[in-house]
Amino acid sequence: MLQVIKSVLAAFLGVQSEKNRQQDFQSRSPWPFIVTGVVMTLVFVLVVASVARWAAS
Amino acid sequence: MVPELPPRPDKHQAISDTAAGGSAVDQGGHHHEQPTGLLRWLLTTNHKEIGTLYMLFALLMFFIGGTMALIVRAELFQPGMTFVVPEFFNQMTTMHGLIMVFGAIMPAFVGLANWLIPVQIGAPDMALPRLNNFSFWLLPVSFTILLSTLFMEGGGPNFGWTFYAPLSTTYGPPSTSFFILAMHLAGISSILGAINIIATILNLRTPNMRLMDMPLFVWTWLITAFLLIAVMPVLAGVITMMLLDINFGTSFFDAAGGGDPVLFQHLFWFFGHPEVYIMILPAFGIVSAIVPTFARKRLFGYASMVYATASIALLSFVVWAHHMFTVGLPLTAQLFFMYSTMLIAVPTGVKVFNWIATLFRGSISFELPMLFSLAFIVQFTIGGLSGVMLAIAPVDFQYHDTYFVVAHFHYVLVPGAVFAILAAAYYWLPKWSGVYPNVKLGLAHFWLSVIGVNLTFFPMHFSGLAGMPRRIPDYALQFADFNMLSSIGGFLFGISQLLFVAVIVLCIRKKGEKAPAQAWEGAEGLEWQLPSPAPLHTFDTPPEFIPERDSPSRH
Amino acid sequence: MHSLLPFGRWLLVLCVIFASQVQAAAINTSSGWNLPPGVTSISQEIFSLHMIIFWICVAIAVVVFGVMFWSLFAYRKSKGAKPANFHENTTVEVIWTAVPLLILIAMAIPATATLKKIYDTSDADIDILVTGYQWRWHYQYVEEDLSFFSNLGTPRSQILGEEDKGDFYLLEVDNPLVVPVGKKIRFLFTSNDVIHAWWVPDLAIKKDTIPGFINESWTIIDEPGTYRGQCAELCGRDHAYMPIEVRAVSQETYDEWLEEQRQMLAEDAAGSQREWTMDELMDRGKGVYNTYCAACHQADGSGMPPAFPALKNNPMMITEEGRDAHIDAVLYGRSGTSMPAYSGTLSVADIAAVITYERNAWGNDAGDRVQPSEISEMLSDD
Numbered sequence: 001m002l003q004v005i006k007s008v009l010a011a012f013l014g015v016q017s018e019k020n021r022q023q024d025f026q027s028r029s030p031w032p033f034i035v036t037g038v039v040m041t042l043v044f045v046l047v048v049a050s051v052a053r054w055a056a057s
Numbered sequence: 058m059v060p061e062l063p064p065r066p067d068k069h070q071a072i073s074d075t076a077a078g079g080s081a082v083d084q085g086g087h088h089h090e091q092p093t094g095l096l097r098w099l100l101t102t103n104h105k106e107i108g109t110l111y112m113l114f115a116l117l118m119f120f121i122g123g124t125m126a127l128i129v130r131a132e133l134f135q136p137g138m139t140f141v142v143p144e145f146f147n148q149m150t151t152m153h154g155l156i157m158v159f160g161a162i163m164p165a166f167v168g169l170a171n172w173l174i175p176v177q178i179g180a181p182d183m184a185l186p187r188l189n190n191f192s193f194w195l196l197p198v199s200f201t202i203l204l205s206t207l208f209m210e211g212g213g214p215n216f217g218w219t220f221y222a223p224l225s226t227t228y229g230p231p232s233t234s235f236f237i238l239a240m241h242l243a244g245i246s247s248i249l250g251a252i253n254i255i256a257t258i259l260n261l262r263t264p265n266m267r268l269m270d271m272p273l274f275v276w277t278w279l280i281t282a283f284l285l286i287a288v289m290p291v292l293a294g295v296i297t298m299m300l301l302d303i304n305f306g307t308s309f310f311d312a313a314g315g316g317d318p319v320l321f322q323h324l325f326w327f328f329g330h331p332e333v334y335i336m337i338l339p340a341f342g343i344v345s346a347i348v349p350t351f352a353r354k355r356l357f358g359y360a361s362m363v364y365a366t367a368s369i370a371l372l373s374f375v376v377w378a379h380h381m382f383t384v385g386l387p388l389t390a391q392l393f394f395m396y397s398t399m400l401i402a403v404p405t406g407v408k409v410f411n412w413i414a415t416l417f418r419g420s421i422s423f424e425l426p427m428l429f430s431l432a433f434i435v436q437f438t439i440g441g442l443s444g445v446m447l448a449i450a451p452v453d454f455q456y457h458d459t460y461f462v463v464a465h466f467h468y469v470l471v472p473g474a475v476f477a478i479l480a481a482a483y484y485w486l487p488k489w490s491g492v493y494p495n496v497k498l499g500l501a502h503f504w505l506s507v508i509g510v511n512l513t514f515f516p517m518h519f520s521g522l523a524g525m526p527r528r529i530p531d532y533a534l535q536f537a538d539f540n541m542l543s544s545i546g547g548f549l550f551g552i553s554q555l556l557f558v559a560v561i562v563l564c565i566r567k568k569g570e571k572a573p574a575q576a577w578e579g580a581e582g583l584e585w586q587l588p589s590p591a592p593l594h595t596f597d598t599p600p601e602f603i604p605e606r607d608s609p610s611r612h
Numbered sequence: 613m614h615s616l617l618p619f620g621r622w623l624l625v626l627c628v629i630f631a632s633q634v635q636a637a638a639i640n641t642s643s644g645w646n647l648p649p650g651v652t653s654i655s656q657e658i659f660s661l662h663m664i665i666f667w668i669c670v671a672i673a674v675v676v677f678g679v680m681f682w683s684l685f686a687y688r689k690s691k692g693a694k695p696a697n698f699h700e701n702t703t704v705e706v707i708w709t710a711v712p713l714l715i716l717i718a719m720a721i722p723a724t725a726t727l728k729k730i731y732d733t734s735d736a737d738i739d740i741l742v743t744g745y746q747w748r749w750h751y752q753y754v755e756e757d758l759s760f761f762s763n764l765g766t767p768r769s770q771i772l773g774e775e776d777k778g779d780f781y782l783l784e785v786d787n788p789l790v791v792p793v794g795k796k797i798r799f800l801f802t803s804n805d806v807i808h809a810w811w812v813p814d815l816a817i818k819k820d821t822i823p824g825f826i827n828e829s830w831t832i833i834d835e836p837g838t839y840r841g842q843c844a845e846l847c848g849r850d851h852a853y854m855p856i857e858v859r860a861v862s863q864e865t866y867d868e869w870l871e872e873q874r875q876m877l878a879e880d881a882a883g884s885q886r887e888w889t890m891d892e893l894m895d896r897g898k899g900v901y902n903t904y905c906a907a908c909h910q911a912d913g914s915g916m917p918p919a920f921p922a923l924k925n926n927p928m929m930i931t932e933e934g935r936d937a938h939i940d941a942v943l944y945g946r947s948g949t950s951m952p953a954y955s956g957t958l959s960v961a962d963i964a965a966v967i968t969y970e971r972n973a974w975g976n977d978a979g980d981r982v983q984p985s986e987i988s989e990m991l992s993d994d
């Protein structure tokens with residue numbers, strides 16, 4: 001799971017090493033990545049939103 | 058549609074059998090009693106022919122939209138109402154934008170997808186060939202309707218390509234309902250095209266080609282297609298609400314009836330911002346194919362490129378209100394959209410760095426496709442940098458709705474996306490036609506285009522900063538010199554495109570140096586195994602693909 | 613080869629540009645190339661944010677294009693370059709992702725601070741309600757019970773090229789917005805029809821005016837002067853023709869100006885009672901006509917049929933029977949066409965004058981007068 005989160009984070013930055021990538025693509029189903037990606041997008045939005053909220057106050 | 062990686066060979070067989078087989082029933086028929094003349098093109102289900110149709114259609118629209126831009130530039134050559142009346146000027150700016158976005162750039166990319174995706178993944182055709190035919194033929198219908206509005210009473214759309222309500226609803230010309238119909242048809246065409254592309258990529262890859270073995274052009278199109286499916290319905294929704302406001306007395310966007318004009322902008326840009334990425338991601342794929350070929354070195358950071366594309370696509374859903382910094386959003390929202398927009402610039406920048414790292418320590422030659430791609434990188438970067446400036450909300454108060462914004466998005470779209478499309482044409486023309494594009498004409502086309510496009514759009518940064526609002530037919534005297542430069546550049550760029558037509562005509566007539574299967578020395582990919590020109594039906598049996606040898610991500 | 617031809621023009625036009633900078637600088641604080649630093653603390657903050665981000669972008673461009681062109685030059689195949697075989701380096705990638713990220717975060721901090729100041733509209737001394745109309749601005753001094761329209765001041769003959777264009781071509785109005793220096797002015801923005809945007813670069817204010825919504829912004833102008841701007845959101849045919857002129861003056865001048873305005877209002881009110889002569893009506897009517905009507909119906913009343921009917925020889929305007937319909941059209945507009953209602957826009961004297969003018973100009977020979985009192989009676993009937 002940690003690996004999945006790390007990979008999705010890497011995807012957000014757009015940087016991924018070949019080794020980790022190989023590892024990701026060993027896994028048989030893409031679903032963990034897709035679900036984590038969507039969840040992390042939501043988390044990302046919440047984080048930026050709370051930073052904005054904090055900065056505005 | 059179940060995206061399993063890697064697809065099992067037997068599954069591929071089965072599906073390609075139905076695709077090639079299902080359509081092959083009629084395609085098989087085509088082999089023997091192919092309709093000729095117009096009917097052949099009207100009824101074709103062949104991905105190469107449909108791809109060609111898309112691209113020729115895009116070229117035609119490019120010239121129609123371009124002529125409109127030149128009318129605009131002619132009026133702006135000098136201050137004063139000199140050439141057309143303001144009503145007509147507004148129709149020209151609006152139609153120019155709509156035609157270039159929905160009629161030229163998007164269909165050109167779909168045409169490239171049609172031609173290239175099957176041959177790059179070793180598929181016999183698109184997964185849904187008849188749907189493919191339908192998606193294409195919706196476009197001429199749509200744009201005939203759109204263009205016909207110019208001849209209706211009250212004229213065509215005159216409210217800008219962003220058609221903000223209530224200017225486009227309560228105050229729109231009577232032809233607006235036809236404009237809405239035309240947009241619906243174009244939208245349906247895009248959605249169907251996107252479904253087809255996703256189905257093809259996920260199901261028809263040759264055995265052993267995993268997702269991470271696909272060429273980047275295929276990757277970027279896969280992601281673009283998902284973006285299209287996600288946002289085209291939003292566009293359809295917003296124009297339907299307009300239709301109801303105009304014809305059925307609702308007031309979604311009419312403040313007098315309790316509606317909300319700002320809601321229109323939220324909906325439009327929720328579609329509109331991903332839309333601008335739809336117009337650039339396939340260009341990233343093209344450049345990522347061409348640069349390694351002529352640097353004779355594999356793409357730097359293939360995996361990062363894929364990840365950055367996915368990241369841009371996801372982020373593009375949460376930045377839309379950077380187009381609305383002046384509508385009076387609450388402070389928190391303003392900050393949110395400023396931050397998220399600044400963040401999206403990062404993966405975009407990563408792309409540029411990767412191309413440059415690919416050039417670094419390569420063995421570089423400067424054939425025509427490479428020239429266009431290199432110009433793309435430089436010019437797109439200029440557009441990206443002005444994008445970063447626009448992202449700073451307080452400063453955007455000064456930039457917004459000025460020629461600075463016009464300069465920004467033309468830099469990413471014309472010297473950006475259009476140059477990538479031209480690069481793709483020069484790169485794959487040998488595969489399409491069997492002969493190399495004429496180098497002398499091509500070089501003239503390239504240099505005149507580079508000079509023309511920069512002469513047109515670079516001065517717009519200055520006129521914008523000096524204070525010239527966009528979408529005005531007449532302007533104060535201090536903007537006169539920059540506008541004159543832009544107009545001269547515009548005509549130079551426009552006229553040089555005739556050279557491109559000459560290049561294509563020569564290729565179609567097979568006048569030129571014959572191209573071998575491997576048309577470019579350093580090119581990689583399944584398409585280069587096919588003879589040039591590629592026969593109508595290819596990869597009826599899936600080609601051999603060994604990731605360790607053929608994958609762009611191999612070690 | 614081909615590049616020679618445009619290059620000559622480049623040089624020529626560049627010379628022209630340099631020659632014209634003097635004039636551009638005279639119109640606002642812009643150099644003619646760049647944003648104006650402006651005349652408020654906010655505008656100056658925005659200007660420096662702009663310059664910082666601009667130089668950051670230039671620096672990035674220099675580095676990126678530097679490496680790129682150097683690579684293109686150094687690794688040419690024609691010079692026998694052999695391709696290396698690397699295509700990944702995670703460390704380098706992390707660095708070039710992190711550096712821009714840090715730069716942007718560094719940029720976001722001052723930008724956030726400025727934005728917060730811009731949003732603080734509290735404690736204003738003066739409130740002005742700005743309403744966008746197709747195609748003019750309306751200013752209402754909320755505390756003063758004073759309001760007026762501000763129209764394009766440039767004559768049509770300049771636009772059509774029949775006359776030389778003046779220095780403030782398209783940037784001049786009939787009634788400028790007058791404000792005192794050193795006071796916090798709060799602007800409230802709304803619109804009567806479509807969305808417009810009120811933009812004065814020297815004040816660094818650009819705000820959309822949206823029907824049914826009220827937006828806010830504020831400014832404190834330090835230096836007296838005239839600051840010009842334009843509508844920045846496409847609003848239809850005459851979008852290019854609704855400029856803004858803000859005149860910042862000392863408090864005394866401002867008070868005098870207010871007094872003058874009140875007097876004029878009083879005179880106007882008195883005027884709507886008394887009997888006007890034909891000459892008075894025609895004189896005033898001509899001015900009103902050219903400001904409000906001529907854009908569509910043309911200065912010579914010939915119109916642009918079918919969209920904009922001719923008024924010259926228009927049956928409504930040369931016969932007694934047409935009189936009521938004529939007045940009705942001007943007061944209430946024609947729905948379904950672009951003819952607006954002027955009952956809320958023009959004073960009764962203006963309406964009476966312009967109708968009289970239309971009935972007696974360009975060879976129209978109705979011969980009758982329409983009196984302001986008649987119009988105010990009609991309006992009070994509703």
Ligand code: HEM
Nearest residue numbers: 333337379380402405441444445447448457458462466469
């Ligand atoms: C680094 C990435 C980019 C950033 C940060 C960025 C930012 C922005 C911002 C803030 C605006 C709004 C400006 C305004 O109206 O005041 C804008 C407008 C626009 N951008 Fe970008 N942009 C980027 C890349 C792109 C790309 C890649 C494209 C398309 C290929 C694009 C196309 C457009 C278009 C079409 C508009 C204007 C639409 C209109 O108002 O008509 N941008 N951009």
Ligand SMILES: [Cu+2]
Nearest residue numbers: 330333379380
């Ligand atoms: Cu955007």
Ligand SMILES: [Cu+2]
Nearest residue numbers: 808843847851
């Ligand atoms: Cu306006």
